[in-house]
Amino acid sequence: MDLICLGINHKTCPVDIREKLAFSEERQPEALSSLKSLDGVRECFLLSTCNRVELYVHGHLEVVPKLAGFLETFHGFSQAHFLPYLYQFQGSAVVEHLFRVASGLDSLVVGENEIFGQVRNAFRLAQRLNALDSMLYQVAERAIRVGKKVRAETKISDRAVSVSSIAVDLARKIFGDNSNQRVLVLGTGKMSEQTVKRLVASGVGAVTVASRTYERALELAQKFGATPIHFNEWPEALLKSDIVISSTASPEPIVRAEEVALVMHSRRHKPLCFIDIAVPRDIDSRVGELDDVYLYDIDDLRVVSEENLKLRKKEIETCEALVQNELNSFDQWYRYTEAKPSIQKFMTYFERVVEDELAKARHQFKGKEKELNVLLGRVRARLLHLPLEQLKQAAKEGHLKNHINTLEALFPVDESTKSATSDLISNPLNPSHPNQAGAEFTKSTNL
Amino acid sequence: MNLSNLLVSFATFFYVAALCSYFLELSRDDQKEFSWGSLLIEVGFLIHTFHIFAQTFSKVHNGSDTFFLPVGSFAENANFFAWSLAFVYFSFVKRNTTEGFGLILSPLLLLFMIPSFFPSQPIAFNLPSTGTNYFYLHILSAFFGYASFALSFAAGVLYLAEDRVLKRKSQIHFYHKLVPLEALERFVFRTMFWGLVLLGMAIVTGSLWMKSAFQSYWTTDPKSLAAILTWGFYLTLVWLHEISAMKGKRVILISVWAFALVLFTFIGTSALKTGIHM
Numbered sequence: 156m157d158l159i160c161l162g163i164n165h166k167t168c169p170v171d172i173r174e175k176l177a178f179s180e181e182r183q184p185e186a187l188s189s190l191k192s193l194d195g196v197r198e199c200f201l202l203s204t205c206n207r208v209e210l211y212v213h214g215h216l217e218v219v220p221k222l223a224g225f226l227e228t229f230h231g232f233s234q235a236h237f238l239p240y241l242y243q244f245q246g247s248a249v250v251e252h253l254f255r256v257a258s259g260l261d262s263l264v265v266g267e268n269e270i271f272g273q274v275r276n277a278f279r280l281a282q283r284l285n286a287l288d289s290m291l292y293q294v295a296e297r298a299i300r301v302g303k304k305v306r307a308e309t310k311i312s313d314r315a316v317s318v319s320s321i322a323v324d325l326a327r328k329i330f331g332d333n334s335n336q337r338v339l340v341l342g343t344g345k346m347s348e349q350t351v352k353r354l355v356a357s358g359v360g361a362v363t364v365a366s367r368t369y370e371r372a373l374e375l376a377q378k379f380g381a382t383p384i385h386f387n388e389w390p391e392a393l394l395k396s397d398i399v400i401s402s403t404a405s406p407e408p409i410v411r412a413e414e415v416a417l418v419m420h421s422r423r424h425k426p427l428c429f430i431d432i433a434v435p436r437d438i439d440s441r442v443g444e445l446d447d448v449y450l451y452d453i454d455d456l457r458v459v460s461e462e463n464l465k466l467r468k469k470e471i472e473t474c475e476a477l478v479q480n481e482l483n484s485f486d487q488w489y490r491y492t493e494a495k496p497s498i499q500k501f502m503t504y505f506e507r508v509v510e511d512e513l514a515k516a517r518h519q520f521k522g523k524e525k526e527l528n529v530l531l532g533r534v535r536a537r538l539l540h541l542p543l544e545q546l547k548q549a550a551k552e553g554h555l556k557n558h559i560n561t562l563e564a565l566f567p568v569d570e571s572t573k574s575a576t577s578d579l580i581s582n583p584l585n586p587s588h589p590n591q592a593g594a595e596f597t598k599s600t601n602l
Numbered sequence: 603m604n605l606s607n608l609l610v611s612f613a614t615f616f617y618v619a620a621l622c623s624y625f626l627e628l629s630r631d632d633q634k635e636f637s638w639g640s641l642l643i644e645v646g647f648l649i650h651t652f653h654i655f656a657q658t659f660s661k662v663h664n665g666s667d668t669f670f671l672p673v674g675s676f677a678e679n680a681n682f683f684a685w686s687l688a689f690v691y692f693s694f695v696k697r698n699t700t701e702g703f704g705l706i707l708s709p710l711l712l713l714f715m716i717p718s719f720f721p722s723q724p725i726a727f728n729l730p731s732t733g734t735n736y737f738y739l740h741i742l743s744a745f746f747g748y749a750s751f752a753l754s755f756a757a758g759v760l761y762l763a764e765d766r767v768l769k770r771k772s773q774i775h776f777y778h779k780l781v782p783l784e785a786l787e788r789f790v791f792r793t794m795f796w797g798l799v800l801l802g803m804a805i806v807t808g809s810l811w812m813k814s815a816f817q818s819y820w821t822t823d824p825k826s827l828a829a830i831l832t833w834g835f836y837l838t839l840v841w842l843h844e845i846s847a848m849k850g851k852r853v854i855l856i857s858v859w860a861f862a863l864v865l866f867t868f869i870g871t872s873a874l875k876t877g878i879h880m
Contacts, residue, residue, distance in 0.1 A: 328768065331782030424850040426783060447850035449768050458771075 156489060157197075158249040158294065161222045161241060162209030165263050168240035175232045178203035183280060186229055191286045193221050198291035200281045202256070204273050206263050209256075211249065213291045219243065250294050250485055254478045257302035259311060266311035266467045266474075271302040293488060301481040308477065311470040314463035318456045319349040321463075322430040323357050325456075326398045329428050329449055338362045339396035340381070341389060341410075342403030343371040346432045348378075350400050355379045363396065365389040367403070393418050393427075400430045401437040412441035419445055432456070491550040497559040498546065502539065504566040509535070606660060609653035610681065614715045616646030621708040628705065628779055639704050646711070647688040654685050671741050677722035684714035686749035694750070694796045703781065703789065706756040736811035740804055744829075747800030748868045751836070754793035755861035761786040761854045787850070790857055791843050794836055801833050828867040835860055 163173060178186045183201060190199045190210060198213035210222050223241065227234045244252045252261070257274045259266045278295040281287045287295065306312050315321050330336050336359050340347050343366045351362060362381035365388065366372035372383035384392060393399065393415075403409060410429070419427065424447045431438040431452040443450030509531065520527045549555040620642035627639055657672035672678045691707055764780050808826065809819045820826075839857060842848045848856075 325768075327782060328764075328780045329783050331785040423846050423848060424852055425846070426850050443769065446852060451771075455771050 156246040156250075156290075157213055157215055158244075158246055158290070159212045159214065159216065159219060159222070160209055160244040160249040160252055161212075161219060162202075162207060163237065163240045163242070164207035164209070164261070167242055168237070172237050172240055173206070173208065176208045176226060176230055176237060177205070178208065178229075183277075184284060187280060187284050187286055189229060190222075190225055191284065193218065193225060195221065198288050199286050200277060200291055200295055202274060202277045204270065207256070211253065211291060211294070213288070216245065247482070247486070250297075251478070251482055253294060253298045254301050254481055257298040258305040258474055258478055259302070260305075260471065260474055260478070264316050265464070265471065266306075267316075268306065268312050271299075271306065274302060275299050289492070293485065297481055297485055301478055304481075305474045305477050309470045309473045311467055311474050314466055316460050316463050316467065317349070318346065318432060318453065318460065319353045321456045321459045322350050322400065322432070322451065323353045325449075325451055325459075326354070326428050326430070327357070329426055330397060334358050335360050336397040337395055338398045338400065339389065339392050340364045340375070341386075341399065341401040341437060342366060342433065343368075343375045344402040344404070344433075347400055347402040348375060350430065350432065351375070351379055351381070354398070354400075359398070363392050365392065390414060390418070394421055397426070398428045398430065399438075400432065402431075402433045403437050405433070405437055406435060408437055408439040410438040410442060412439050412445065415442045415448060416445055419447060430456075487550050490553075490555050491547065494546065494550070494555050494559050497562055498543070501542070501562045501566045505535070505539070606653060606656045609649055609656055610715070610718050613646050613650035613653055614712065614718075616642050616649060617708055617711045617715060620646060620704065621712065624705040624708060637704070639708070643688075643704055643708055643711075644692070647685075647692060650685050650688060654682065671738060673741060673745075675722040675724045677717040677720060680714045680717040683745060683749060684711045686745040687711060687714070687752060690746055690749045690793070690796065690800075691753060694793070703757065703760070706760050707753070710752065710756060734811060734814055736807045736814065740807040740811050743800045743807060744804035747797050747802075747804050748864055750793045750797030750800055751861060751864040754790050754797060755858060755864070757786050757789045757793065758854045758858040758861075761790065762851070762858065765851050765854075787854065790854060791840060794840055794857065798833065798836050798840060801829065801836075805829055805833060825867060825871040828863070828871050832860075832863040832867045835863055 163176060165173070178201060183203065187199065187201050190196060190201060190212070195214045195218040196212050200211040202209045202211070208226075210225075212218060212222065223234055223238065226232070226237065253274075255261045257271060259268070259270055262270050274295070278287075278299060281295070282292075315324050326336070338351070338354055338359050338361070340351055340362060343364065351364075355362065362376075362379055363384055364372045364376045364381050365384050365386050366375070367386045369383065369385055372385075375381065376383040393410075399410070401410065415427070426447045426449065429438050429442060429448065429450040431450065434453060436452055438450060438452070440450070440452075442448055513527075513531070517524075517527075546555065546558055549558045620639045623637075623639035623642055627637060654672060657678070671682070673682050687707070688711060760781065761783060764783060764786065767780065768783070805826075808829075812821060813819050839848075839853070839860060843853055
């Protein structure tokens with residue numbers, strides 16, 4: 156199996172090298188085209204995320220130095236910097252790796268969903284640029300299938316594990332539907348941004364952003380359609396808010412219990428939820444002791460995250476089994492494709508015998524050539540159907556080689572007649588697309 | 603075993619199965635759209651309704667005077683109250699709540715079904731005009747009203763328990779199983795509203811029945827006085843909540859304590875053995 160995967164990921168490579176080798180979304184088509192044009196590359200597929208950069212190639216092993224050279228040339232980044240971090244898979248290990256990547260089993264946060272979308276997008280791009288043919292097409296298509304299956308049939312992606320998602324989930328447990336809730340954001344750090352992003356995606360009513368630097372509040376507000384305010388205006392904004400997300404760089408708590416107690420009195424004890432993701436904390440811990448005030452700091456959210464992650468890890472075994480099933484299915488498909496030349500010989504022999512006999516008797520069917528061709532087509536399909544089914548079954552059971560040896564012994568054929576029937580071999584039932592032979596085979600083996 | 607006993611056994615069986623199913627659903631890690639607990643409790647309620655009808659018609663056939671609602675003994679009262687609880691839940695509030703509430707409803711139903719399996723002395727009725735529509739409406743609306751307040755109380759207790767979990771964070775990883783607090787608060791006040799409407803109806807129809815039976819709209823019977831006091835208290839509470847003067851845990855806590863008034867009106871005043879209510 157001439158498959159190669161060359162790459163780096165969060166496990167092997169520090170972020171400063173990863174970001175140098177990452178392909179931006181805009182440059183990915185250009186990169187894929189360059190990769191495709193390399194000598195010895197028959198098919199290729201490129202996966203670039205914030206945690207990994209991987210090149211998948213159908214070609215001989217000699218192409219590996221060219222792939223490293225491609226990374227160097229494309230990014231203008233010397234190989235000496237990234238070679239120690241590069242990993243390489245060959246043959247069936249490539250298939251297994253991509254299946255595990257698409258399933259989220261190789262991700263930083265096990266079971267995350269984002270990677271599935273990224274693999275799918277990479278596949279679509281490769282398809283659009285005609286960078287895939289039969290082999291890598293099958294691998295990528297099956298990787299997407301197994302990624303979908305793993306998420307549908309297991310609980311690997313069930314619970315939130317990121318701090319921002321858990322914060323949103325907890326707010327939902329207080330307010331239920333978020334659509335009428337007002338959110339106040341104190342500080343414009345990365346964590347705040349992620350949490351606001353999640354809250355906006357969950358459909359919160361209105362977001363207000365307060366920052367010591369008004370311009371930064373404005374910038375974040377513009378991103379999410381929020382309202383920016385000056386930092387000293389937050390106490391008034393608190394009165395109208397239901398969820399407060401705080402992540403300022405203040406060394407002292409900025410929200411004190413006494414202030415919140417007054418606010419709660421004015422709010423007539425309408426519940427208020429504080430999510431404090433700042434270190435050191437922004438919100439006085441006594442705030443959480445007030446009635447109808449729910450305070451969660453970064454440690455609380457991490458406890459939930461760890462619990463949810465434990466649940467995900469329990470699912471890994473089931474996911475690995477699903478990956479293994481798909482690998483077996485792919486293996487059968489591959490064995491079947493390996494047997495193609497022998498099957499081709501058998502079919503060529505059959506075609507030659509028919510053509511020879513037909514040449515002798517064609518004059519007897521003058522004026523009825525069309526009917527004759529239809530009849531021969533039917534006879535051919537019926538005669539070949541059973542042996543081909545048997546070969547598929549043999550591929551499934553792993554003893555295809557014996558059948559192939561028998562075929563070659565029983566039907567010796569001259570190599571020169573091969574081309575006449577090559578289209579039939581791709582798919583004897585419907586020779587319209589090279590990939591459909593594999594698809595048909597997979598379907599019939601029901602795996 | 604007659605048909606009535608058979609039906610009550612089946613209904614109880616389904617309520618037990620629903621409770622077990624709710625517990626299983628709670629202990630499961632995943633969350634599914636479909637709830638077996640919900641289906642089982644609905645089947646139980648359907649059978650329970652047949653049971654109430656069977657009891658009602660069997661009383662008519664037995665030639666009992668005029669009064670045929672199955673509230674002639676402590677066991678029948680408890681059974682009818684359980685049915686009223688389920689009836690109010692399915693009729694007025696089911697579509698507005700979450701499956702998690704079934705976990706509170708099913709044990710309550712079971713609690714009130716238990717007396718049906720023990721012998722109970724019939725209550726002697728010596729009242730005039732018990733065959734009038736006002737009388738039947740009075741009984742029905744009183745039962746349904748108390749059932750609404752009981753559901754409100756149960757939701758209030760659930761709210762306080764969840765508030766504790768969310769504030770203390772001791773079982774915080776369990777959060778995904780919780781019913782949102784605001785949904786519970788809405789449930790508490792929605793059932794309280796229906797309780798007010800129904801208890802108000804019971805007071806009015808009781809007064810109209812009094813007029814036909816005793817030629818007076820009013821009596822100083824302890825249950826009547828307690829009912830008016832309860833109704834007034836709940837009305838104030840609903841009004842304060844409605845105008846947003848009181849929200850959150852504090853108002854829920856008051857609503858939970860207010861249920862003591864319902865218990866006193868429904869059960870406590872009967873124990874006094876004075877007046878026209880028994």
